[in-house]
Amino acid sequence: MHAMAAFECQSCGARVEIDDDRRTGKCLYCGSPQVIDRPPTPDRPSPTFGLAFVVPPERALEIARGFVRRPLFAPTSFRKAKVDDVRGIYLPAYLYTAVAHTQYSASIGENYTVTETYTTTVNGKTVNRTRTRTVTEWRDLSGRHSVFVGDHVVSASRGLPNAELESIEPFDWRAIKRFGPRLISGWATEEASLAPRDVADAARREAADAIGARLSRFMPGDSHRNLRWQTQFDHEDLELVLVPLWILPVRYREDRPPVRLLVNGQTGQVHAKTPISWPKVVAVVVLMLALIALVVWLVTEAR
């Protein structure tokens, strides 16, 4: 899997070996940062755009340290873990934009009020009273909805699944930069390991979910239910982009693999799959049950 290719360092002439899944490297002899330019293929296009690092490493460390201390049910070893290893990488991802034509149908709730008469007993006498009640009438509605959908991001790396990337989105695409070697010089940069056709379905799913959220706001009436929609995507475009990530491995136990903590290199959004300490969970549950039992006992005793 890890094929290497040898290059000649432009600075010192030494032989530099760089992984095929990397776009940057470093000369072992003179330390010069190398940027690899490979001929693009349909499965591995050249990046079109990139976002630059905005969050400096010190800040990423601060954010990460704050994050590991927070989760109550994490093992104590995790919450006290030292976080001092921070690596910046450019992750390849595909940016999806398209025209979305959607056919939708829904039941639209239109409210109206009815006045009804009822009998009740007041002070031993039977009296007639009226009250108003809101009733919902359900009407069927179907139609078409056409918009541009944009800026859905899907990971182009097998190493970092899309769900993990989603946990630190969104990115601010207004700050988009044309990709060039200057953006990534000196930074670890992955090559795309997924082809556009591998991620197209995931991108469409993301876009279709976003359409659903928009349709939900688009519906008339006082309420709606049974919203169904079928979207046809036209003029689709998938561009390879590079997004900045800080990756911080959190080592909290010798016998467990480190937890991968991600910090969005542009916005500082942080996420990690925190481990759960089952003894802590059990202890808390037992304590709660004991408290409830105590209260129940106190109440029954008091009677």
Add this chain to the structure above:
Amino acid sequence: MSTLSSCTRCGSPLSAGDLRCAVCALPCPLPPSGEGPYRAVAKVLRCDGCGAALTYDVHAQAPRCAFCGSVAHLEESEDPLEEAEGYLPFRVAPDVAREALRGWLGSLGWFRPDDLASQSSVDALTPLWWVGWTFDVEALVSWTADSDAGANRSRWAPHSGQVPMTLRASLVSASRGLKEDEVARLAASYDLAQAAPTPHPMEGAQIERFDVQRSGARRIVQRALEAEAARHARQYVPGSAIRNLHAAVLPKRLSTRRWAFPCYVLAYRYRDRLYRAIVHGQDARIVFGAAPYSLAKILAVVVPIALAIAALVAYLMLR
């Protein structure tokens, strides 16, 4: 806006300095460059100043030479301040504008003071180029709404539809000096074909500025487009009472132009009070603004009518 070419997806003209289409976000075509590499090569980026290796520096947020500290730039979307690209000429001379004001003051009707036209004096006359955008678009508008048409038990029934919309030279004001309703009265009578790239000399003229960047301007135009779409959709909703109108727009060939429009702002004095009036810079028939009423004349009408009504009521009650 200097136009390179059009977006292949939505047909909107692309602006110089943009990386992506501002309407549909499709990447702009790259300027033609040399052929890519035939085989993979490793490059070391060099500082233009000292030749040392260049790396991206997160603190400088730019590629920076660690040796001499010089900073290089990354290509990103330009966001310049908006500037007018077309100045419409004044076709009404200042004296004609003064006359137009006098004529207007004399035409306001019987409830105004008799001597309004003769006793008013113009304190200040300022030629003003106010600024705004016009946009052209062909859009597909999807809409939903509740209306009374087809209602059963509830007052409301849901409706939906999809209609095309074409707008030509739809105006969006960027003016701080003129109010929305003033702009609306001026807008129709400008001749956009006569614009020049720079303002022609005009003594004492004020030229308004957009005070907004390109990205901000696009948001303003987008909001105006959505408002127009809702207004357009409204006429397709059946029935007379409408609520919950939603409109979604799919724009095509959206092009925006930036203009400076001529008008005169006049301050005139009548019996020691100042009033403001606007005269169109290209059509002296369009004059509007504030003007005093004659209290004596209003009383002269209201008092007899009130007395007559009182007399009638008294007569009917005493009968």
